[in-house]
C-alpha cells in the first residue's frame with residue numbers, strides 16, 4: 378500500500394493568513410525509536426505523543442538548529458525528551474521506573490485505559506529549548522498542568538506567548554508488537570499583526586470558531602490514512618477557507634551521538650576514574666540514552682587520542 382507523506386509536516390495558511398497551521402504525522406521515526414528502546418506500551422504512547430508535539434512546535438517556531446522538547450516530573454516516567462533539528466532529524470527517549478509504573482498501571486480505573494502523558498509524568502514541567510548552534514538559546518517553560526499533553530501545551534501558548542492556539546494530537550497503538558506506531562497532530566495559531574489586518578473583531582471571532590470546528594472534525598483514521606497525503610487531508614478540511622500550503626518538511630530518525638563525542642567526554646576523566654569504569658574485559662562501555670547504541674573503549678585508546 379502507498380505510504381503517502383508519513384514522517385512529514387505540512388505548513389499552511391487559511392483565511393488570508395489570519396491563521397497559520399501545521400499538520401504532522403509520524404510512523405517510521407517512532408517505530409525506530411520504540412523498537413530500539415523496547416519501551417512498555419504506555420511509555421511508548423507518551424513518547425509518541427511528545428515527539429509529534431515536538432514536530433508541530435518546532436515547525437511553528439522559526440529556527441535553525443536544534444529544537445528540544447522536554448517533559449520532566451516526579452511520576453513513574455521521570456523524563457521524555459524529543460529532539461528535532463531544522464534539517465529533519467528526530468531522536469527521542471524516555472526514562473521511567475518500571476516498578477512505579479506497574480503500580481500505577483495496576484491502579485487504572487478501567488481495563489482499556491491508557492494513561493495520559495501528564496499523569497505519567499506527575500508534577501513537573503514542559504520545557505522547550507532552541508539551540509541555534511551559535512550559543513544562542515531560547516527557552517520556554519510551563520508547569521505540566523492539564524489532563525492531556527494538548528492542554529499543557531495550550532497553557533504555554535496562552536500564558537507565555539499569548540498566542541491564540543488550537544491543537545489536537547493523535548496516537549495510534551499497534552495491535553501487535555510488529556505493528557506500526559503512529560502519532561500526529563494539527564496546530565492552528567493566530568499570529569498577532571500577521572493576517573486579518575482589515576477584518577473586524579466579530580469577523581475574526583467567527584473565522585476562528587469555524588477554523589476550530591473544522592480542526593476538531595479531523596479524525597484519527599483520516600490523519601493516519603496511508604492513501605491520503607497531508608495536502609489532501611488539509612484540502613478536505615479547509616478547501617473553502619482559502620487554504621495555501623506554505624512548506625513541507627520530511628523527517629527521519631537520526632541520533633547525533635558518535636564515538637568521537639563520547640571519547641571527548643571520557644577524556645574529561647582522570648586515569649584513575651577511567652580505571653574504575655572498566656568492566657571484566659578491561660573495556661569501558663557507554664550506551665547512548667537516545668538510540669541505545671553501545672560503544673566500547675579501552676583506556677589506551679582514550680589516552681592515546683589525547684596527544
Ligand SMILES: [Zn+2]
Pocket residue numbers: 632633634635665666667668669670
Ligand atoms: Zn545515540
